[in-house]
Structure formats: structure tokens, C-alpha cells
Amino acid sequence: MVRGAAQQRLPRTGPASRAPGPAEKPCRRRKPRTEFALKEIMSSGGAEDDIPQAERKTVTDFCYLLDKSKQLFNGLRDLPQYGQKQWQSYFGRTFDVYTKLWKFQQQHRQVLDNRYGLKRWQIGEIASKIGQLYYHYYLRTSETSYLNEAFSFYSAIRQRSYYSQVNKEDRPELVVKKLRYYARFIVVCLLLNKMDVVKDLVKELSDEIEDYTHRFNTEDQVEWNLVLQEVAAFIEADPVMVLNDDNTIVITSNRLSETGAPLLEQGMIVGQLALADALIIGNCNNQVKFSELTIDMFRMLQALEREPMNLASQMNKPGMQELPANSVLLIYLSATGVFPSGRSDSEGPYDFGGVLTNSNRDVINGDAIHKRNQSYKEMHCLHPGDLYPFTRKPLFIIVDSSNSVAYKNFTNLFGQPLVCLLSPTAYPKALQDQSQRGSLFTLFLNNPLMAFLFVSGLSSMRRGLWEKCQDYLRKINRDIAQLLTHSRSIDQSFLQFFGDEFLRLLLTRFIFCSATMRMHKIFRQETRNYPESYPQLPRDETVENPHLQKHILELASILDVRNVFLENTLDDY
Helix, strand or coil, X not given: CEECCCCCCCCCCCCCCCCCCCCCCHHXXXXXHHHHHHHHHHHCCCCHHHCCHHXXXXXXXXXXXXXXXXXXXXXXXXXXXXXXXXXXXXXXXXXXXXXXXXXXXXXXXXXXXXXXXCCHHHHHHHHHHHHHHHHHHHHHHCCCHHHHHHHHHHHHHHHXXXXXXXXXXXXXXXXXXHHHHHXXXXXXXXXXXXXXXXXXXXXXXXXXXXXXXXXXXXXXXXXXXXXXXXXXXXXXXXXXXXXXXXXXXXXXXXXXXXXXXXXXXXXXXXXXXXXXXXXXXXXXXXXXXXXXXXXXXXXXXXXXXXXXXCHHHHHCCCCCCXXXXXXXXXXXXXXXXXXXCCCCCCCCCCCCCEEECCCCCCEECXXXXXXXXXXXXXXXXECHHHHHHHHHXXXXXXXXCCCHHHHHHCCCCCCCCEEEEECCCCCCHHHHCCHHHCCHHHHHHHCHHHHHHHHCCCXXXXXXXXXXXXXXXXXXXXXXXXXXXXXXXXXXXXXXXCCCHHHHHHHHHHHHHHHHHHHEXXXXXXXXXXXXXXXXXXXXXXXXXXXXXXXXXXHHHHCCCHHHECCCCHHHC
16 A cells, blocks of 8 residues: 555635534434424425425435534544554445435435425535545555546536536635535546546636635635646646647556566566555655645656556455565655764764755744754654664665665664665756656656656657557566576565565666666766665666666667767776
């Protein structure tokens, strides 16, 4: 399961918005809600005694289910974000109640319309909550099938115009519900790579925001406009466009498919470890982000997920309460580097700096606390030593930072498989201006062909050539797998992780990235432009292998960019 996908934080301000309070018990709200509905009928010319008992029971049951669903939904925020012992059963109960509520309002729509005064936006709210449940189930499990279910409910709300009458009511809080629905729908579409739908939703959301701010003169206009700007920047983050013959953009998916990772062939001796959990951590302030998900986090999230499968097959999988014995934890860090404040006599796991975990540092008299005494360590830094407790079990670390090399100074205290893939600490000046659109290193791990095109100076490509290059890249990955598994001097940790297809794909992409940068003319100006790893890979058998270099030059020839690479790189070392 992939952890760390950011929770949505959308503007909550407005004339009628308030912080969510504690969940009310259904027994305290059931009777007043029902009495209110019946009194409304009496005030419209009928009498309470005239209501058939069956219809009275229908309204009462609906109110109970509605209140119970709200109580359970509000309780979700009290669940711990990590760990699996509590959330699964609670989610199951919440799903059951919302399923009953949804079917109930469908079966008794006419009675609820006449006796309860059920409005279409209220039906939309129920559907939106179910969509949110599926989305949060996806966040917990990383099963992309649940994203499809969330999309189905959000899409139905739009197709059936459940919120269409909201703008006619003088209730700004209802309009905010509609705006927040749009923002949630956009997040799901982004994760499913439905960019055409995203563009339509952004246009509709823009019109809704303009109408909302014009009618109610609210204070949250700036925040909603920022949402629009973030989405627009997110859509344009990819540095290369793949085009159809009619110049429409091809939307490519970077999730693991059946043909994604190189297959294990006969004679490859690898471990049986399996990726079981992942923490994705991002703290790059200058990066494009949406819903607090930076573009680096988004790309790594997709690199660790499969293409959506049949939901029924996923629902039947038994939930794991604890990590199995052969499991691997992956930690991905994409954050600003924190460097040592001064020279140290020791070289321990807290003496090399690390990555920044909190950009909003405490400030006293205008100075950040961490600057008051340089003899202290940075308190908002994740040092290599902070990860030592996790090394009691197999651990796979990816660090994308200007101080990634701090994690090269690891000590394997417990003898468990441990690998750190480390980004370059600097990039050639020609590429530095692109940092807002995401790190090049993470792009190589997510979409190596797009990254290769970008460093080769290409910004667009026809679909036919793209597919030809993808086929050749799959051949390169197969050969990298052969090189790595047949190496006589490679650290066994790499082979222990190579049995898992996600980690196998990441390792082959890392080697391809490193080999490409070592052959590229502008990257060879400084060694800090190259990725590194802990333990070190045998360079002559992997990242500087002549057979792999020949493949990279051939790929460059297919793209007619061979001139940006060195022909005889081994002679230059």
C-alpha cells in the first residue's frame, strides 16, 4: 500500500462555513429531523394524522440512515492515518450504511420528495460522500480500482445535474459544497489521467467560482482562484508532449502494466522480498502542486501503482493486519536539502544534514530558531540516523534532494537488505529553470522515456515514434536486468529486492537514468550531476557497461539526438 498521498485541503471559508464539530449521535437527531419533516407537511395544508403510517416510517428510516451515515463519515477523520487494524472494519460499516442510504432513496424517491422534501443537491451530497469514501479507500490501499468507483459517482453527479439548482438558492454554503465537489472530482481525474475531463471541469469550476464570488462577495475568492492556478500548472507539468496525427495530445499512463517490468528469466537468482508498504514524503515549496500533492509525489505515487483492475477481485482480497515477514518498506523523500551548519569532529548519522521536513519553522524576533545556536542539529531535518529504526526490516529508500548524498553515509546495523537510490545534488544550469515542474530524477523513475527526451532537448513527439522508442526501452530494461543479476561484484541487497516487480522496475530505471547522465555531454561537467546509490553499484558492470552505453546511443540515434551524447565515454574516465 502506498501511504502519503496528501489529504485534500480546499478553501473552507465563506459566509456560512464552520469547522467540523464532533459527530452527533443518531438517537439525538433522529426524532427532531423526522418531526421537522412532518411539521413541514402540516404547514403546507395537510395534517400529521393524514400521513399513512408506511410513508411516516419511510421518512423516519431515511432520517435515521442519513444521520447514521453522517456520524460514521465524520468519525473517519478520527481514525489514525497509518496502520490497518482499525480503519478497515470502520470503512466497511460506513460503506454499508451509505449503500443502504443510496438504495433507500432510490426505492422511495417519490415519498421522500413529497413527504420529506428531498432536493436534488441532497442526493448529490450522498453520491459525493460515497465518491469520497472510495477515494479515501484508494489512499489507504493504493488500489486504483477504487479511483474508478469514485469517478463513477462523481461523474453521475455531473451528468444528472444534482447541483444544478444550488445557484438559485440564496445559500452560499451550498455553493461551497458544489465547488468542493468539483475540486475533488478534478483530483480523481488527475490520478486517473483523464486530462480531457480535467480541462472541462476546470472551465466549469472557473465559471462557478466567478458566479459565487460575484453573488456573495466572499473572502475566499483568492483561495479558489489559487485552486484553479494550481490545476492549470499541474496539467502543464510534463516537459514533453506526445501527439497524435491530428495534433491532439496523447495521455500516457505510467502505472505498472503487465508488460511494464522486465520479466525474471531462467537463471536469474533473486530474493523473494515483496513491496508491502510505501511512505511518500514531499516538501518542495517551489514545485507545482495540487491538493498538497507535489508533482514529484504524484509521479512516484503512479510509479508504485498498478493499472486499475476488476474491483470485485480486489474486494475479495484479505486485508493484511501486519506486514508479512518477507515484506519491504519503501520510503520516498522529495524535499529541500539541509546541510550541516558547521564542521563536526565526528561523522555520525546526524552530522551530514538531510532533508527539510517543515518549511514553516518557528521564528523568534524575526530569526528562525535553528539559527540561534549552530552547535545544535536542525530540528526540522530528517537525518539518515532518523531512519535507522526502520532498518530492522528490509528497507528501500529513494531520496530526491540537493543533499541526497547525506544518505550515502548509512550504516547497516541489523544486516537486513538496504538500498538507497540518491538523486544528483545539482543539475546543469540549462535544466535548473525546470525545477518547478518536478525533479528530473523522479521523472526518470516515473517516465524514463519522457525524461530522456527532455534531456535531449525534445519537447514533442509523434505517437508512432514514441511507441517505437518505448519498445526499444523495454529491450534496454531487459538487458539491464541481465547485467544486474549476472554481476559478480554487486551487493546482495540489490538482488534481494529484484524479485519484486515494482522495485525491479525502479532499479532498472535508476541504472538507465545514471547511464544516460554519465553519457550526456552537459552532465559530465560535474560528478554531482550523477545519481548515486548505497551500496554502490559496480560501475563497469552496470551504469558504465559498454553494452548498455551502446543501447543508449542507439536510442539517441532513433531520435536523431546522438550529438548530445559522448561516443567513447569509457576513454574519458
